[in-house]
Amino acid sequence: MTGQTEDDGMNDLDALASEYVLGTLEPGQRRDVQNRLAVDADLRAAVDAWEDRLLALTELAEPQTPSPTLWGRIERSLNHQDRRASRPPPTAQSWWNLLPLWRGLAGAGLVASLLLGMLLLNRPATEAPTTYLVVLVAPQNQAPGWVIQANNPTQIQLIPLSVSQVPADKALQFWTKADGWQGPVSLGMVEPGHTLSVPLDKLPPLQPNQLFELTLENPNGSPTGKPTGPIQFIGRAVKVI
């Protein structure tokens, strides 16, 4: 091997990658390589090739059974990560991003906010045209809490904009009433923070100005079949152009 230079067998990049994977780089060089890996595709490819070449050497380390508590620790940390990663869910996020805008609009007037909301919402949803849109706001401060999207006249989706606070012994019930109806009709119970799909096939098609509301009821729903508790959120359907 006398007189053989590194370049005979490997270029500098490959030599660096090999010593990085082997673990014999000085700590400073090692950190440099790790920083470069994120941006240097050639180095990354060289390192990956060396990882692959030497992987079988891991067989030489005697396997060791982990203590029984290790998985529990990992699971707890993963759950923690998971919660952070999954909140808010992707579809809710785009709505979330609109929330400050909507709050401001709600102050200027529900009708104005509905029209602008419609325009904003309509752009990304050209493939699935929304025919009706309802923003449900809290009656006391006009803060938007839910949105109803109707992609066809027989099914609607109730989408949360935030997790509504509900007392432990109460539940939210979803109602609708169009002009000329005798009274509100229940569309079912609503879980705070969850999207609800409701088929409307038992009801007449959606109408402009149709009323939707969420009231606070007993966990099993209103005993009378009509809203009995206070209104938490309320809004009217607007036809999307």
Place this chain on the structure above:
Amino acid sequence: MRDLYTQESARLLGVARRIARSDALAEDIVHDAFIKIWTRAAAYDPARGSARGWVFSVTRHLALNVMRDQGQTVRVSEQSEHALQDQASLETATHADTFEYRARSDRVFECLEQLEPARRNCILHAYVDGYTHSEIALKIGAPLGTVKAWIKRSLVALRECMG
């Protein structure tokens, strides 16, 4: 994730334990490796190699980072202890094999076979034990410069042998 744990945790822990030289530290490393694997899984590119290989690489480099970040002073005294323990094998270390690498099928073992035992031991101490150049020098009783050169050349030889 649970499947991966059931399947590989003992081997991953073995790899980490060998480098970290402490059961508690090794479990911390495997814990961190699983979190890293989980959070980066979406970014993992299968074109870069096998997922199993990636999992081992993540674990091994975490263990190496932990050891390299620790103060050198602690390591030297620990290492002296190691060296004393291994006094008996010191004389033979440069001639005999300290790793049971034979009877394994992977190409890397065939290529290791072609290296001189002392050089082979350098590579294996570095990869499996996570030893630094100076630790290897201490371990096998060879000058630091020699160890560095042996490792460089052995890597070149492995590269040629393995392609």
